[in-house]
Each structure stands twice: as C-alpha cells, then as structure tokens.
Amino acid sequence: MAPAVSLREAVALAGHFPLLSGASLEIEEGEVVHLRGPNGAGKTSLLRMLCGLVALHSGSAVVLGHDLALDRRGARRSVGLLGHQSFLYDELTVEENLRYSLRAFGVDPLRAGVAAERLGLGGRLASTQVLKLSAGQRRRTALALLVARDPRLWLLDEPHAGLDQEGRDLLDEIVSESRSDGRTVLLSSHEHERAAPLCDRVIWLAGGRVVKEPVVVA
Amino acid sequence: MTRSRILTTTGVLALVGIAATVWLGLWVTPNAVNFGDLVRLLYIHPPMAWVAFLAYGMAFLSSLGYLWRRTRDPRLDRLAGASAEVGVVFTGLTLITGSIWGRPTWGVWWTWDPLLTTTALLFVLYLGYLALRRVPGDPEVVARRSAIAALIAFVDVPIVYFSVSWWRSLHQAPTVDLSGRHLYVHGSMAWTLLLGFVSFTLAYAWLTAHRYRLAALADREADEGLRQALDERRAEGEVLV
Amino acid sequence: MSGYVEAGYGVVLVSLAGYALSVVSRERKARRRAAGPLLPERAPGQQDEA
Amino acid sequence: MRDAWLVAGKDLRIEFRSRVAVNQVIPFAAAVILLFGLALGPSRQVLAPASAGLFWVAVLLSSVLVTQRSFAVEASDGARDALRLSGLDPAGIFLGKALAVAVELLALEALLTFGVAVLYGARLTGALVLFAACVAATVGLAAVGIVYGAVASGLRVRETLLPLLFLPVAAPVLLGATKAWDEALKGTPSGGLGWLSLLAVFAVLYVAIGTVAFGPLLEES
Numbered sequence: 001m002a003p004a005v006s007l008r009e010a011v012a013l014a015g016h017f018p019l020l021s022g023a024s025l026e027i028e029e030g031e032v033v034h035l036r037g038p039n040g041a042g043k044t045s046l047l048r049m050l051c052g053l054v055a056l057h058s059g060s061a062v063v064l065g066h067d068l069a070l071d072r073r074g075a076r077r078s079v080g081l082l083g084h085q086s087f088l089y090d091e092l093t094v095e096e097n098l099r100y101s102l103r104a105f106g107v108d109p110l111r112a113g114v115a116a117e118r119l120g121l122g123g124r125l126a127s128t129q130v131l132k133l134s135a136g137q138r139r140r141t142a143l144a145l146l147v148a149r150d151p152r153l154w155l156l157d158e159p160h161a162g163l164d165q166e167g168r169d170l171l172d173e174i175v176s177e178s179r180s181d182g183r184t185v186l187l188s189s190h191e192h193e194r195a196a197p198l199c200d201r202v203i204w205l206a207g208g209r210v211v212k213e214p215v216v217v218a
Numbered sequence: 219m220t221r222s223r224i225l226t227t228t229g230v231l232a233l234v235g236i237a238a239t240v241w242l243g244l245w246v247t248p249n250a251v252n253f254g255d256l257v258r259l260l261y262i263h264p265p266m267a268w269v270a271f272l273a274y275g276m277a278f279l280s281s282l283g284y285l286w287r288r289t290r291d292p293r294l295d296r297l298a299g300a301s302a303e304v305g306v307v308f309t310g311l312t313l314i315t316g317s318i319w320g321r322p323t324w325g326v327w328w329t330w331d332p333l334l335t336t337t338a339l340l341f342v343l344y345l346g347y348l349a350l351r352r353v354p355g356d357p358e359v360v361a362r363r364s365a366i367a368a369l370i371a372f373v374d375v376p377i378v379y380f381s382v383s384w385w386r387s388l389h390q391a392p393t394v395d396l397s398g399r400h401l402y403v404h405g406s407m408a409w410t411l412l413l414g415f416v417s418f419t420l421a422y423a424w425l426t427a428h429r430y431r432l433a434a435l436a437d438r439e440a441d442e443g444l445r446q447a448l449d450e451r452r453a454e455g456e457v458l459v
Numbered sequence: 460m461s462g463y464v465e466a467g468y469g470v471v472l473v474s475l476a477g478y479a480l481s482v483v484s485r486e487r488k489a490r491r492r493a494a495g496p497l498l499p500e501r502a503p504g505q506q507d508e509a
Numbered sequence: 510m511r512d513a514w515l516v517a518g519k520d521l522r523i524e525f526r527s528r529v530a531v532n533q534v535i536p537f538a539a540a541v542i543l544l545f546g547l548a549l550g551p552s553r554q555v556l557a558p559a560s561a562g563l564f565w566v567a568v569l570l571s572s573v574l575v576t577q578r579s580f581a582v583e584a585s586d587g588a589r590d591a592l593r594l595s596g597l598d599p600a601g602i603f604l605g606k607a608l609a610v611a612v613e614l615l616a617l618e619a620l621l622t623f624g625v626a627v628l629y630g631a632r633l634t635g636a637l638v639l640f641a642a643c644v645a646a647t648v649g650l651a652a653v654g655i656v657y658g659a660v661a662s663g664l665r666v667r668e669t670l671l672p673l674l675f676l677p678v679a680a681p682v683l684l685g686a687t688k689a690w691d692e693a694l695k696g697t698p699s700g701g702l703g704w705l706s707l708l709a710v711f712a713v714l715y716v717a718i719g720t721v722a723f724g725p726l727l728e729e730s
Contacts, residue, residue, distance in 0.1 A: 428483055
C-alpha cells in the first residue's frame with residue numbers, strides 16, 4: 001500500500017527563510033506519529049505544508065496520493081489541520097461555523113450537532129457566537145469540526161495546548177479512536193508523557209529536517 | 219558573449235538614432251503650416267506613447283505566459299517587471315510631452331483628450347502594479363499575483379480608451395478643435411518621425427534588457443542567500459544529531 | 460523657437476539618460492556583489508582594488 | 510455554483526450580524542455625500558447636475574471599504590489560509606464573495622440614491638436605467654474588488670495597496686455609470702443605453718477573469 005505521507009528532500013520557504021531544509025520521511029496509512037523537536041525545528045511548518053498552506057519549493061511531497069507540487073487542493077480536502085489558528089468566523093455561532101465548514105467539504109452538516117455535543121459544546125454553547133467563546137472553547141470547536149469531518153489524515157499541532165484536563169482526556173480519547181478507525185495521525189507535542197501512549201513512533205525534527213533521535217549536548 | 223554584443227550594439231544604435239532624431243527634429247526639418255515649430259514635438263511624443271504601449275503589451279504577454287502552467291518560468295516574470303517599469307517611464311514622458319504640446323496649442327496644460335486621459339490612467343494603473351511587485355514575499359507568490367494584476371490592468375486599457383473617447387465625443391469642448399488643421403507629414407518630416415519610432419523602440423529594448431539583467435542578478439543573489447540560509451538551517455539540526 | 464519644443468526634448472533626453480544610468484549603475488553594483496565574496500571577509504587594504 | 514451560494518450566504522450572514530456595513534460603511538458614504546455638498550454647494554444649480562458623478566464617487570470609495578471588509582472577516586490575518594483550507598472551489602469562493610459584496614453595495618446604493626435626491630435635489634427620473642446601471646456597475650466593481658482584495662490580502666500593506674490597484678481599474682465603471690445616470694436624471698434615459706452596455710461588458714469581462722484567476726491566486730500552484 002502506498003504510504004499516507006511521503007516526503008523526499010522537501011524544502012519549503014517563507015520568503016527567503018527555509019522553513020523546511022530538506023525533510024525526508026515516510027508515514028504509512030494508519031500510523032500515529034509523534035513529531036518532536038525543539039522550538040523552531042519546523043514541526044508547524046511541516047504540518048502546514050502537508051495541508052498545502054506552505055508551498056513546496058523543491059524536493060517531493062505526496063499526501064494520500066496527491067502530489068503537493070501539482071494538486072494541493074486534492075490533498076487539502078482529505079486532510080484536517082488543528083493548528084494555532086482556528087479559522088472560525090467570529091460572528092457566526094458554533095453550530096453555524098461547523099455546518100458551514102462541513103457543507104464546504106461536502107460532508108452532511110447534520111453531523112455538526114453530534115460532534116459539538118461530544119466536545120461539550122451542546123445546548124446553549126452551540127448557539128453562541130464564536131467571538132464570545134474562550135480560547136479553549138474555540139479549540140474545542142475546531143476539534144469538533146475535525147471529528148465531524150473525520151479526514152483520512154489528521155494533523156494536530158500542539159493539540160493539548162489551551163485545553164483543560166477534561167478536554168485533554170477527551171482529545172486523547174478521540175485520537176485513540178481515530179487510530180483504531182485506521183486514520184493516519186501526525187501529532188506535534190512537547191508533552192511527551194501525554195503523547196507517547198497515543199503514538200506508534202516518534203519522528204524528530206531539527207533545523208527544518210528529520211533527524212535521528214538527538215543526544216542532548218551539554 | 220554574443221548576447222552582450224547584440225545588446226551593446228542595440229544601445230549604440232539607439233543612442234545614435236536618438237541623437238539623429240534630435241538633430242533632424244530640432245534643426246533640419248521645416249516648420250509646419252498651422253503648427254509652427256511645435257510640429258517638432260511630433261518626432262518624440264508619438265514614439266513615447268508607442269513605446270509605452272509596446273512595453274505594457276510585452277508585460278501583458280509575458281504575464282500571460284507565466285500564468286500558463288506549461289510556459290511558467292521566472293524569466294517571464296522578470297521580463298514583465300522590467301518591461302512594465304520601462305513602460306511607466308515612457309508613459310510619464312508621454313504625459314509630459316503631451317502636456318507641453320497642449321499648452322501652446324490649446325492654451326491649457328491638460329485636456330481631457332481620450333488618448334491623454336487613457337495614458338494618465340495607465341500611468342496610475344502601472345504605478346500600482348510596480349508597487350505590488352515591490353511588496354516582498356515568496357518569489358513565486360509575488361510573481362503569480364503580479365501576473366494576475368498585469369492581466370487585469372491590461373484588459374482595462376481598451377475599455378478605458380473606448381469609454382473616454384465616447385465620453386469626449388459627447389462633450390465637444392470648443393477649445394480643442396483639430397478640424398481644418400490638417401497636418402501633412404512629408405519628406406524629411408516622415409523620415410524623422412520614422413527614425414524617432416525606431417530609435418526609441420531600440421532604446422526600449424536596451425533599457426528593458428538591462429533592467430531584466432538587474433532583476434536576474436538580484437534573483438541570483440537571493441538564491442545564493444537562500445543556499446546559505448539552507449545550509450545554516452540544516453546545521454541547526456547537526457548539533458543535535 | 461518657442462521654448463516649449465526645447466523643453467519637451469530636454470525632459471525626454473534627461474529622463475531617459477537618468478533612468479538608463481540608474482539601471483546600469485545598479486546592475487554594475489549587483490554584478491560586483493555577485494563576483495566578490497559573499498561574506499564580508501576582506502582583508503584591510505584590499506578594498507581599494509577596483 | 511453551490512459553493513458560491515454557500516460563501517455568499519455565509520458572508521451576508523456575518524455582515525448582518527456584525528453590522529459593519531450599517532454602522533460604518535453607510536455613515537461613511539453619507540459623510541462623503543455631505544462633504545461634496547459642502548465643497549460644491551450650496552447652490553442646487555451646481556449640485557443637481559453633478560449628483561450622478563458625486564453619487565458614483567461615493568459608491569466607488571465605499572466599495573473599497575466593503576471589499577476590505579470582505580477579506581477581513583476571513584479569520585483576520587489568515588484570510589487566504591482560511592479560504593484555502595475551506596475545501597471550496599476557488600471559482601465558487603470568488604463568485605460567492607463577489608455576490609455578497611454586490612448585494613451589500615446595492616443596498617448602500619439604494620440608500621445613497623435617497624440621500625442624493627434629498628441633499629442635491631436630483632430628480633429621480635428614468636428609474637429603470639438608474640437601476641440597471643446600479644446592477645451592472647456593482648457587479649463589475651465587486652468582481653474587480655474581490656480579485657484585487659485577494660491579491661492584496663495577507664500583505665502588510667493591503668490597506669494602502671488595495672485602493673491604488675482598484676480605483677484606476679474601476680475608472681470606466683465610474684464613467685459609464687455616471688453617464689448612464691446623467692442621461693436618466695436629465696430625462697433622456699434612452700441616451701444611457703450605450704453606457705449600460707459598456708458597464709455590462711466590463712462586468713462580464715471581469716467576472717470571467719476573476720472566475721479563472723482566483724484558482725491560481727489562492728492555490729499558488
């Protein structure tokens with residue numbers, strides 16, 4: 001079976017700064033991978049490139065059969081990102097946001113209600129405008145969208161950040177579930193203890209590329 | 219270095235041609251009936267306008283080529299930028315010489331003549347285009363959005379011209395009346411005009427080529443910087459391995 | 460002559476010459492940068508060499 | 510096309526909720542109309558004949574604001590990211606956003622028309638031509654605005670760059686719409702038909718360009 005993600009010497013730029021400096025990796029479908037590395041190692045950039053937000057400058061990158069140099073839109077439709085920004089519309093309610101995005105992806109908007117309920121956003125919160133939500137609740141909304149969409153590849157960028165204890169447990173539960181559903185998950189996190197039990201293996205990043213497990217230098 | 223030689227030859231020819239145009243235009247050709255010595259502006263003003271339109275046409279074509287995936291090439295983007303910049307210079311000169319023509323002829327520095335008005339709008343349009351090009355960003359992204367802007371701007375040109383000339387034809391301003399002042403271009407005048415067109419076109423080619431080279435050098439420099447940045451970035455990982 | 464004509468020719472020639480000079484000098488500067496070392500590691504006294 | 514309705518519906522709903530158009534753009538347009546009155550008035554002999562032109566300049570300036578707003582609602586600094594991640598067809602996004610902007614501008618124009626009638630003493634004759642000119646001109650403005658809005662979005666200089674790019678291109682719209690209105694207000698609406706067709710050509714052309722160009726603009730591939 002073709003790997004879910006396959007990068008060869010991938011370079012991505014922000015202006016003239018190399019975000020990725022030649023990253024090579026391969027992730028099989030159904031794997032749950034923990035991305036580790038120091039700040040500025042390129043974890044976020046890698047995730048943003050995989051969902052087609054950062055352009056591939058050189059090298060090759062294939063995501064779920066879509067070559068990122070040619071067909072970023074195809075990749076985007078089967079990939080879900082939980083990033084630092086939640087891309088919600090402030091003026092719309094939680095439910096309207098979910099329904100809009102689901103319809104945009106061609107998913108039955110009725111799944112919004114169940115997902116919101118699951119993330120603790122049911123009842124009164126569902127009809128609250130996003131601008132009145134707390135940061136954690138926004139994050140839950142973004143996560144609810146991912147749950148409802150159930151994409152083939154999940155990209156989670158520091159998913160635990162900003163969530164309360166209950167939310168973190170819920171997140172872990174959701175990740176384990178999608179793992180058993182055979183979804184591929186890339187999860188970047190500094191909280192190793194939290195992430196380790198969820199993941200099959202660890203990929204280390206440093207200086208914008210994949211490195212072997214680092215030995216901490218004194 | 220034959221390409222360099224062609225370029226140098228072009229430059230020399232342009233220089234000689236312009237010098238000859240000036241000499242013929244200012245001293246050799248006769249004054250025209252009805253126009254007096256103002257007719258001498260004829261040898262530079264229309265060539266300026268022609269070069270401006272030529273330059274924008276060039277920018278348009280290369281932008282189109284850049285947008286089409288199969289001919290996408292950073293060289294086309296560079297050419298579009300270079301040509302548009304030279305075009306803006308010539309547009310400015312078209313406006314100034316037109317204005318200088320207008321003052322003694324019509325008694326005003328500016329008249330809402332269709333060509334003049336279109337040219338003025340072109341001037342602002344392409345100033346915007348150049349401003350957009352100067353906004354820093356990922357080279358490919360910059361090139362793409364510039365190409366789209368060039369496309370939009372160029373499509374606007376005939377619409378502007380058409381609407382302005384229609385607008386003018388409905389408002390016959392009495393101060394501007396060219397009817398009855400037929401200008402007969404003949405003999406030395408025709409040759410000088412032709413020479414003007416040719417030599418300013420050569421000057422356009424020379425300027426654009428050099429502007430293009432400048433852009434290519436800047437791009438190469440950026441690439442060099444990128445390679446260095448890439449090495450540095452990769453080295454960041456080295457420490458940890 | 461009226462002065463208008465001379466003004467027109469003058470503006471055109473001066474502007475074109477100015478623009479051409481600026482492009483060529485910038486090009487030359489860029490070329491020198493490209494030829495020279497990228498890092499400022501010049502020995503003192505070496506910079507006078509043209 | 511389904512995507513277009515979705516995007517337009519979303520944009521209009523946001524606009525309806527936030528009331529930026531009502532609270533800011535309409536007052537802005539009203540201020541422009543008033544200032545023109547101060548600059549050229551108070552003689553109605555001057556203002557009434559100029560009202561078509563002043564009206565359309567006010568619309569043009571307001572459309573810059575509406576366009577900027579249209580991209581500001583897309584997750585503030587990540588407008589292009591949000592649109593790209595949305596999974597929507599780029600042509601659909603373009604048509605939807607342009608449609609939303611056009612609807613907002615038409616509402617604004619309806620209000621401004623009354624303003625012009627009251628403040629400048631313009632007599633509203635030839636209503637059909639007035640209306641048709643509004644529709645055609647607005648579609649053209651919205652199309653150009655959305656393309657340039659996307660070009661400028663995400664740039665740190667977008668607030669200053671957008672008007673510079675947008676206004677010169679929109680010059681034929683200003684001219685055509687003003688002339689069509691002039692004819693209608695003078696009581697000779699048939700004289701405006703030619704200008705109407707000019708506006709229609711402009712609108713069709715730029716809607717077509719936007720539909721095609723929006724993909725490369727967003728996708729960057």
